[in-house]
Amino acid sequence: MTSTPQTRSPRERYRDRTRAEIKEIAVRQLAAGGVEGVALLRIAREIGMSGPALYRYFASRDDLLAELVVDAYAAVAAEIQAVDTSAGGRTxxxxxxxxxxxxxxxxxxxxxxxxxxxxxxxxxPDETVTHARAVLGPFLPLFAEGQPRRSLGPLLDEFSRWLRDDAMVAAWVEQWTGLPPEEPAAAVALTGAIAVWPQLHGTVSLESAGQFTGMGHRPTTLLAVQVDILADSFQLA
Incomplete structure (x- = not known):
């Protein structure tokens, strides 16, 4: 029988708190020194635990990083899904x-x-794909209303085949749009959502890494123009 939050034992609650504390310290180390700065032995010393004892909570640094990756995806998905998209389209x-x-x-x-x-x-971890799709999910219904220009034809054809061949992708698109995979608008939605991903990452990753320093533009302006170009490609109002 699985424990509910109300019936969890003191040992289970202690384990959850300790894991959360380990991850909090790891995030601070990550902010201070990047991935190379995340060190399990230093985390253990900070919380007054021996190294071997800490390994009972996370088997390795990769195990800890995997949870941080999932947590990060969940956090950005929550931010995205909280956005008011009732205006639809380009806005x-x-x-x-x-x-x-x-x-x-x-x-x-x-x-x-x-x-x-x-x-x-x-x-x-495998669940990373699910969390990444949760980030892109809100984009799907916006592009479902689009009318892709002819230049997007090759990409639309490939994503149409992916939609037909991959039941999990079809279920994801239908979850967010209500469109079955055989509907042409479902393929349009998938094409737009996937196309927006490199546009976002391309600008945001360069900015986050400080690559725009000293250049004569604002990253917000560049991103806005890229979004408009993509909206134009799908003729979004």
Whole structure:
């Protein structure tokens, strides 16, 4: 029988608190020194625990990083899903992009953790895909209303096939749009949501890494123009 929050034992509650404290310290280390600064033995010393004892909570640094990746995706998904998209179209697209950028630049250490591979050989947990799709989910209904220009044809064809061939992707699109995979608008929605991903990452990752320093533009202006270009491609009002 699975314990409910009300019936969890003192030992279970202590374990949850300790794991949360370990992750809080790891996030501070990440902010101070990047992934290389996350050290399990230093975390253990900070909370007054032996190294071997800490390994009862996280089997390795990669195990700890995997949970931080999932937590980061969950946090940005919550930010995105809290955005008011009732205006629809281009206005809502700008609002979602702004929210994504706002989360990333406020805590670049967490954004850069999920932007690529934190350390060589690191394998993100399978559930990472679900959390990443939760970030993109709110974009799907916006693009479902679009009318893609002819230049998007090759991409639309490929995503149409993906939608037909992958039941999990079809279920994800239908969850957010209400459209079954055979509806042409479902493929349009998928194409737009995936196309927006590199636009967001391209600008936000460069800004978070400080690559725009000394250049003659504001990152917010660049992102806004990129969003408008994408909206134009789908003829969003």
């Amino acid at each position: 809502a697209l700008h609002a979602l992009a702004t929210a994504f950028r706002g989360w990333a630049v406020a805590q670049p250490h967490l954004y850069l953790l999920i932007q690529g591979t934190p350390v060589p050989g690191f394998h993100a």
